[in-house]
Amino acid sequence: MSECSRFGYEDCKATADWLLTQTDVRPLVGIVCGSGLGGLADMLKDQVFFNYIPSESSLTGLCFCLAVHGHAGRLVFGTLKGRPCVCMQGRFHLYEGYPIQKITLPIRIFKMLGVETVMVTNAAGGLNQDFKVGDIMIIKDHINMPGFAGNNPLAGPNDERFGVRFPCMSDAYDRELRQLAMDVGQELGYGDFLKEGVYCVLGGPSFETIAECRILHRLGADAVGMSTAHEVIIARHCGMRVFALSLITNQAVMDYESEMKANHEEVLQTGKQRAEQLERLVSTMVTRIEHNNNYA
Numbered sequence: 001m002s003e004c005s006r007f008g009y010e011d012c013k014a015t016a017d018w019l020l021t022q023t024d025v026r027p028l029v030g031i032v033c034g035s036g037l038g039g040l041a042d043m044l045k046d047q048v049f050f051n052y053i054p055s056e057s058s059l060t061g062l063c064f065c066l067a068v069h070g071h072a073g074r075l076v077f078g079t080l081k082g083r084p085c086v087c088m089q090g091r092f093h094l095y096e097g098y099p100i101q102k103i104t105l106p107i108r109i110f111k112m113l114g115v116e117t118v119m120v121t122n123a124a125g126g127l128n129q130d131f132k133v134g135d136i137m138i139i140k141d142h143i144n145m146p147g148f149a150g151n152n153p154l155a156g157p158n159d160e161r162f163g164v165r166f167p168c169m170s171d172a173y174d175r176e177l178r179q180l181a182m183d184v185g186q187e188l189g190y191g192d193f194l195k196e197g198v199y200c201v202l203g204g205p206s207f208e209t210i211a212e213c214r215i216l217h218r219l220g221a222d223a224v225g226m227s228t229a230h231e232v233i234i235a236r237h238c239g240m241r242v243f244a245l246s247l248i249t250n251q252a253v254m255d256y257e258s259e260m261k262a263n264h265e266e267v268l269q270t271g272k273q274r275a276e277q278l279e280r281l282v283s284t285m286v287t288r289i290e291h292n293n294n295y296a
C-alpha cells in the first residue's frame, strides 16, 4: 500500500467517527498548538482528551508517537468560552521522519469532525529585522520550501472527496480572520508586538545557517519554522478557513559577527513568556468567529 493511501479518506473517517462516539463536543474550531504553546489546549473546559497512540496499527488511526520536547501529544476536545473546540496539543513534523501525509492527517480528521475554522500556531525564528523576540506575527502567506522539491502533502493521487486536484493557495490565510486578529489584538493592547508577515517552512531539524537566513529573507520570508504550511495546505484543500500565527521565539542569525545561536530552550522560554497574551488573543477570536462565519 502506498504511503498516501495509508492515510486516506477511510482512515480519517474511521478515526473521526470513533472520536465522535467518545465525546459530545461537536467542534467548529480546530486549534493546532505550536512548540511551547500547548497552554492553549489547557484553556478548554470540560475536557475529553486522547493521547496520540504510539502504534502503527492503532484502530483509531491516530497512530503517532510524539517525542518533541515542548509538545504534549494529545487531542483535546472541550469548550473555549462556551464554543466547542478541538485542539492538537502537539503536532508532527517532517523532521521526525513521518511521511508528510501522516503529519497532516489530523487536519483532515478535524474536517470530518465538523471543524469549519482551523487556527494554527507555531514558534518561529524572526527574519524580518523589524521583528523582536516575543512578537506575534499573523501569517498572511507562506513559502513552502519542501514543496519546491515535490514534498507537498497533496502529492500522490487526489481524493476528490477531500478537494480538487489543483487547489488555489493565494487565498490560504483568510483575510477576515487576519483583520479580526488585528482588531482583537488592538483591543487587548497588543499593538506594539502584533505584526503580519510571510512564514517559510523548512524541513529541519537543524536550525538555519547564516547564509540560509539571508537568502530566505531576500526571498520575502519574515519568519522561518518547520511546520504549519503543510497543515494549511491540507486545511484549504478540504475547504476549511484558516488563521495562523507565529510567535517569534528567537531572532534568526543573519550576521557573521553575531554571537547568537538558535536553540530550542529559548523557543520554549519565549513561548512561556507570551503564553498568556497569545491564549487571550486566540480565545477572544474564537468567541467572535462563529459570528464571522455567518457572513463568510
Ligand SMILES: O=P(O)(O)O[C@H]1O[C@H](CO)[C@@H](O)[C@H]1O
Pocket (backbone or CB within 6 Å): 033, 034, 035, 036, 068, 091, 093, 121, 122, 123, 124, 204, 225, 226, 227, 228, 263, 264, 267
Ligand atoms: O512549528 P512548531 O511546532 O511550533 O515548532 C518550532 O519549534 C521547533 C524548534 O525549536 C520546531 O519544531 C519548529 O517547527
Ligand SMILES: Nc1nc2[nH]cnc2c(=O)[nH]1
Pocket (backbone or CB within 6 Å): 123, 124, 125, 126, 202, 204, 206, 207, 208, 224, 225, 226, 249, 250, 251, 252, 262, 267
Ligand atoms: N527553522 C526554524 N524553526 C524555528 N522554530 C523556532 N525558531 C526557529 C528558527 O529559528 N528556525
